[in-house]
Amino acid sequence: MLDTTRKITVCLSPALLPLHDIKNSIVVVIDIFRASTSMCYGIANGAEGIIPVAEVSTCAIYKDHGYLLAAERNGEVVDGFDFGNSPFSYVEEKVKGRTIVLTTTNGTKAIHLSREAKKVVIGSFLNLSILCDWLQKQKEDILLVCAGWKDNFNLEDTIFAGAVINKLKASHQKEDDASIAAETLYNCAQPDISTYLAESAHSRRLQNLGIQKDIDFCLQVDTLNVIPVLEGDRLVELKEY
Template identity: 60%
Template sequence: MKKSIEVCLTPALLNLYNIEDSIVVVIDILRATSSMVYGIDNGATAIIPVAQVEDCLAYAKDGFLLAAERNGEVVEGYNFGNSPFSYTAEKVSGKTVVLTTTNGTKALHMARATAKQVVIGAFLNLSALCEWLKVQDSNILLLCAGWKDNFNLEDTLFAGAVVNELSKDFVLSDDAGVAAEDLYLMAKDNLRAYINKSSHSHRLAKLNIEEDVKFCLQFDICKAIPVLKGDALVTMSS
């Protein structure tokens, strides 16, 4: 019997899915999961996702890097937010980052409560992620972080890319997955132009971080697959 793959379009719908025996892929393309993938690929020892800005402060005495983002902006007083350019090897190699974001870390905490395993996906590690998923003996749920519990376009497009890659190995069992794949196939030849329609793209444009958006839409520049072990995201062991 083939394994199944499903797409949850927003964390607000997560309670509708039975994920106790599933691998959940958390997706927040602009920009949290892209930065997590890039940071782990660049040698970060761990990234600890926390729910609230104040939760970061509990780790200050440990010498960790503190990263906090709300509504697309770095929270005042923190080392950085969720721009991928803050997760270069020069900044994070050998270090632990404590991170909270508007949507991505919330989705992560919701998934970890009941999922069999939680991993992180982005266009940056699409091929590595899909090759790993193909050989796992588990059903998969692709969890789109969305925007404040609403549907968003960029996360759904990435979910569609994963569905497209895995269609020969998994049974696609929901209409959300069908829609996500159809959207991806329409958009894949010019993702940036298509994502320009998205509300979050417009929010980020007001912050003058177009380079972040372009960076997050690159395919396969990373090999790392961040996996949640205890409280921390670490690199997947081969």
């Protein structure tokens, strides 16, 4: 039976976050291409933690203190940094046992703006099912925050939000038009999300950067069994299942 006391809403852009009830929700931050995917992959590969910071200059402060530094702007690694937000930089041999300090164009900003939430967790297609299984067990409203691209709406984050809504339809009621739209877009993009997204603005941007393999990687479903959760200043693996 539908438990109508639990609600799910979608924030389509960080610029619209002031309209949402962050404090009384579990927030899922979504930045499919590529920050939230890489965060999940890095945590799954043994990174001890990922510290999201808003500015490149803040990231640089951590230099020479044993951290791995990752900085991305406009889809590219910032000069002088170990790596950006390509998931292929977050493999076990690079990140196991390490703490990463990360700044990205959109994803880390969305995390910072959401930090008053009851909990902030990270979603990607790679950890879709375990994330939804966990969300389904929580007695809280859910706010899905699409990181977008420089405050613009984007398709891939919205379609992922729709995938979450679709999986939670037995436990959570769609509360706003954005959640209805996200689920419709997900249903339309199925069964071939990759083809649907090929025309999207960010896909085109990433294709221009020559990173089609990153796109393909980010659209894998359920390859991981971890949920990054914000604890204090850093994302760590959620332990309580």
